Amino acid sequence: MRIFEPHAHMTSRTTDDYEAMAIAGVKALVEPAFWLGQPRTSAGSFVDYFSSLLGWERFRAGQFGIRHHCTIGLNPKEANDDVLRRDVLELLPRFLAKDGVVAVGEVGFDGMTAAEEEALVIQLAMADEHELPVLVHTPHRDKAAGTRRTLELVEESDLPPERVLIDHNNELTVGEVHASGCWVGFSIYPNTKMDEDRLVRVLSEHGTDRMMINSACDWGVSDPLKVAKSAAAMRAAGFDDNEIDKVVWRNPVEFFGQSGRLILEELGEPDLTATFEGNTLLRGER
């Protein structure tokens, strides 16, 4: 089984995790820029963090044969710091131009503040300008309202819905997000958000089009093998290999491939360069 892990905060993980992920079939991943637990107090910390996502972490993943990509953005929690919001938004264009940056993100809402909304709207426009997809985080608290407001702002932006991935969905948000035309992400966690069996029920009800699953593994209680475990749960529930491959590989490749900046050569996968609706997913890559 080949896995494209669309959401993993590898900066927080050990080399044991990389090794286990590689054995489980992870060949490529996306590490979204996010908060680090400890709030940052200067834009310089963001420069070093973004550089780490574009340098050191890529190198670390490569040691285990895993191709590392990232998303760059100002997360909603730290968008509430007025100085950071101004300074980091100013830095972003320089980093959004980089190879291997396959989306703007994670952006979205945390506490539903005006500052968060301002940062989200500005970054949706940046995604349009840099021809990148967007990875949107939905809030842990008041999720349904936060998700609805996010969809309204996407609607008001110049971005087509197929360039937007709304993440951390559950049974109550999946219907509305899927109907909007956006991509739908599920973070499978040991205790919170979503588990494998609930995911299987959701996929049985809503199908596998525009659906993606991730471990969102980070510095909290989380499990970097959740995509592989979800695939096993899908198989046990009767999904065939083609459906599983669609959810854990082809869907994320198709979504992030819209950036034209996936770096998937030399992974030895025969149909990585297969065309999708006449467009090669690796457009601009060679």
Added chain:
Amino acid sequence: MRAPGDGGLSERLLDSDELADRLWERLDPDAADWLREALAEVGARPETIRRLFPTAGRKAGRAKLDPDADPDDLHAWSIDDAARTLLLVELGAAVESELEELYRYGDAAERRGLLRALPYLEIGDTALGIVDDAIRTNDTSLIAAALGPYATAHVDDAGYGQAVLKCVFSGIPIEPLDGVPERVTPDGARMLAAFVHERIAAGRDVPAEVWIVIDRHPPTEELRAIEAELESTVDERREAAIRTLEDRRMVSASGEALNETT
């Protein structure tokens, strides 16, 4: 700032024409169009390099410049390294004001290309801080790229010796380095020999190429300690000593054979 050419050691400015010939030959028509336009843009407005430098990988390509090179060879230039070098050369005098920020905001591939470009640029020793930073990282591709002819000319003896030791420690082949063995001092040879002894004591191997450096300035005390390991009562240590001293004989014999033919 030191003007190019007047700085001690073996400083020499490399000519980018030969590199350009090799690059153009490797570019497909789209990539060549992109590079022609990018060079014209940078020549006319130096600040456009901030936008063009990051895109070199996806526009020009990331394969090795030499199609026969091993894809895992840390020392082999890639097509984007060469394209980035030409962009920096095109900046002319403006290169000095752009270099620092291109490195600071560069991803690993951009930094690697910039480091490889340094000996082609008229910058004196002003990029020494960048080279030192790259050597301090743990990314083997950056360390290897930092140790080109620019480092040969500008890094001091102690720094160069430490960098070579770090390469051996990190698994970067040292024989292809521009300054090896000429730049390594007796103290650098001593550190490497001490490292060899440390590895033998752990029952582990070192690459045979370390002897090229060590035997340029053979350190009596460390070599005696290594030879004493042949009498070790611990099998792993004794066997590791036998293996590395056999490597030493082979390297020495091939060096002599080379001298006879030249």
